Structures are given as structure tokens and as C-alpha cells.
Amino acid sequence: MAAVIFRNDPAFEDAILDRASVAFGVFDGVHEGHRFIIGEAVNTAREEEVPSAVITFDIDPDEIFAADRLKKLMTNETRIAKLAELDVDAVVVLPFSREFAAQSPEGFLNACFGSAVPSHIHIGSDFHFGRKAAGNVESLRAWGAKRGMTVHGHELVAEGGVPVTATRIRGLLSEGKAREAASLLGRPYTLAGTVRPGRGEGRDFGFATANLEVPPLLLAIGEGVYACYAVVEGERYRAAVNVGIPATFADTANQNIEVHILDFDKDIYGQAIEVEFVEWLRAMRAFDSADELIATVQANIAWVRENL
CATH class of the missing domain: 2.40.30.30 (Riboflavin kinase-like)
Structure with a gap:
């Protein structure tokens, strides 16, 4: 079981992320596609003999920006606990707020990592961050290149020729397709x-x-x-x-x-x-x-x- 570390805990130390190999995302559902990206971060950590970590938020950002239509696949507490069950050394939980999201992409990343920058970061190709979701894989690469961080933007895992996403799983569940959703979640x-x-x-x-x-x-x-x-x-x-x-x-x-x-x-x-x-x-x-x-x-x- 991985250590769960909250960024807003006074005992938090930036050093937990320094030179680590991390996967970054919300990971609602901790589905097949999420586990692939996290697995790639673990593989890199093993190859380079550095710590592995998942970075996520304490809430789903859509609870703020799309609360009227969001259907979460699990509670935040369950999501964090499921991430901690994976083969990583730590789960780092960042506090998310409207103010946090309103920062420029560079300010957003500075706030996430402080002075301790991972050596590798693994994300999905649809990763966006910062004010108006203006940050993307390429802007993260530019930020990371100045700091010695390699960015791995992964194409989304697909099943049946369609990417596995939380949105796709929610759609299947809304139609009552529990068995199909379970195949993408990797569990009921x-x-x-x-x-x-x-x-x-x-x-x-x-x-x-x-x-x-x-x-x-x-x-x-x-x-x-x-x-x-x-x-x-x-x-x-x-x-x-x-x-x-x-x-x-x-x-x-x-x-x-x-x-x-x-x-x-x-x-x-x-x-x-x-x-x-x-x-x-x-x-x-x-x-x-x-x-x-x-x-x-x-x-x-x-x-x-x-x-x-």
C-alpha cells in the first residue's frame, strides 16, 4: 500500500517528488487507461532506480466547473484509496480550487511542484491544466525541458477502437451497460x-x-x-x-x-x-x-x- 501524502499537510515535503517518476491526473474510476499510464511511470522508476508516485487532486475539478452534469465513478476518498493500492511508492494529493486552476499554466506547474521537479512525468495526451485549460502536453514539455524533466504524453488506451475514458464509462453506465463498463474499469x-x-x-x-x-x-x-x-x-x-x-x-x-x-x-x-x-x-x-x-x-x- 502506497503512502498517501496531502500537499496541504504541514508535514508535506516537496522532496518526495524530486527526481521521481510520476503519473499526473484526476483518475476518476482508476480505470484500465489510468492504470496503463501509472504502470508506465512505475516502469520508468524501476529502470532509473528512482521513487514512483501518482499526483492527483483532492477533488475532481469538474466538481467545480461542471457540477451540474458530472457523474463521478467513485468518491474522492475511494479514488485516492484505489490509487494507493497500485504499485507506486506514494500518492501525492494536491488541494484543488477555482483559484488554483486560474493560474497561468506556468504558475500552475510551479504551484504543483515547488522546487522539487520529477525526472519523468507520465500523462495522457489529453492532459490540460491552468487558466482556461490552456496548458497541454507541449507546454508541459517546454516547462520541463528547462528543469531536466522528461514528459511522456501517452496516447489513450483504446478498446474496440475507442479510447478508454471516464466519460465513455459514464456513458455506458447511464445506458445500463454494466458489463461493458466493468470491462473498461477492470472490475465491476x-x-x-x-x-x-x-x-x-x-x-x-x-x-x-x-x-x-x-x-x-x-x-x-x-x-x-x-x-x-x-x-x-x-x-x-x-x-x-x-x-x-x-x-x-x-x-x-x-x-x-x-x-x-x-x-x-x-x-x-x-x-x-x-x-x-x-x-x-x-x-x-x-x-x-x-x-x-x-x-x-x-x-x-x-x-x-x-x-x-
Whole structure:
């Protein structure tokens, strides 16, 4: 596990980055393309026998500049923790703000690195920084050349002839394509939340649910019913999951994730659970009768039991 070092911690020392080989980016999702760039930074570090590091921000810049349309793939805390699981010596977390971003590209880089400049920096070819995102790979090369830093601008990893990006993964998830998104993430798309009391209809119908309220910013997955795994106290259980407000109960519903965990009847109110999305089963819809609702849900549960 890599050391996580926050730049705004009084104990931070610029020297951690001096002559190191680093990968720089936001890395929301820590997906296949991100891991390639970080892996290249590690390879360079090993070849030159220098430390390796990931440089990232404490928040996603789009939380400031595109908050109305952003759907994050994970929380900032989870993103940083996932980066720390990779084979690097350190994860350096820079505080991001509107003022920080408004600096000139050169001022931005000076603020990032101080007097300690890496020997190598690995970035994606779409890397931009500074005021109005005016900085790019070429301007970073010019800045680095004066300081003995080699800049490696990598073409984005592609799958199916299309670059692997967080935006592409968000698009797949919004369409319910959980399996396709997982292939680009390198793992199932996962949501976490705390179990809250729900409406109670599920228990009345014979399939109790654990109800999660997830902030819209973190709800990248599209509405529908999914085959999933639920992780409760470290144990994985098969689950059928509704995402979105059930149309039949639209007047009284507020939970946006309802998790029916198969073969499970513990009281987990107030506990945090994780949901791993595996397969889209059907769209959300209103039912003409309780019997039709029950039969459909039972069929979804049977599919999960037989296929997961």
C-alpha cells in the first residue's frame, strides 16, 4: 500500500517528488487507461532506480466547473484509496480550487511542484491544466525541458477502437451497460451507501430490500433493475437491485437504490454496504397490479439466483 501524502499537510515535503517518476491526473474510476499510464511511470522508476508516485487532486475539478452534469465513478476518498493500492511508492494529493486552476499554466506547474521537479512525468495526451485549460502536453514539455524533466504524453488506451475514458464509462453506465463498463474499469462498477428505512412494500410482498440514498453526483448508473452482488460486512451475497424511483410507488418513494439480498435476513439499518453491478435485467416500469409486480420481481430474483 502506497503512502498517501496531502500537499496541504504541514508535514508535506516537496522532496518526495524530486527526481521521481510520476503519473499526473484526476483518475476518476482508476480505470484500465489510468492504470496503463501509472504502470508506465512505475516502469520508468524501476529502470532509473528512482521513487514512483501518482499526483492527483483532492477533488475532481469538474466538481467545480461542471457540477451540474458530472457523474463521478467513485468518491474522492475511494479514488485516492484505489490509487494507493497500485504499485507506486506514494500518492501525492494536491488541494484543488477555482483559484488554483486560474493560474497561468506556468504558475500552475510551479504551484504543483515547488522546487522539487520529477525526472519523468507520465500523462495522457489529453492532459490540460491552468487558466482556461490552456496548458497541454507541449507546454508541459517546454516547462520541463528547462528543469531536466522528461514528459511522456501517452496516447489513450483504446478498446474496440475507442479510447478508454471516464466519460465513455459514464456513458455506458447511464445506458445500463454494466458489463461493458466493468470491462473498461477492470472490475465491476460499485456503489456504496448506508442502509435507511424504506417504504416497507417490499417486505409486505415477500422481498424485503435494503434501501440506499446515493447523492446524484455519485449515481452514474442508469435507472433499471440489475443483477448484482451486495457486500455486507465483507461477505458477498447475490442481489437484485432497483435503481431509480419505482414508478408504481412514485408518489411515496425517495430511495433511489433498493437492494434485495438473496438468502439474507439480518437487520443492517445504519450499516454501510457496497453494491457491485453485474448485469442489466430490465427497465423500471409501472405495474397494473400487485400480482404482476410480484411475479416480475420474483422472476428477476430467480434470474439472479440461477446466473450469479
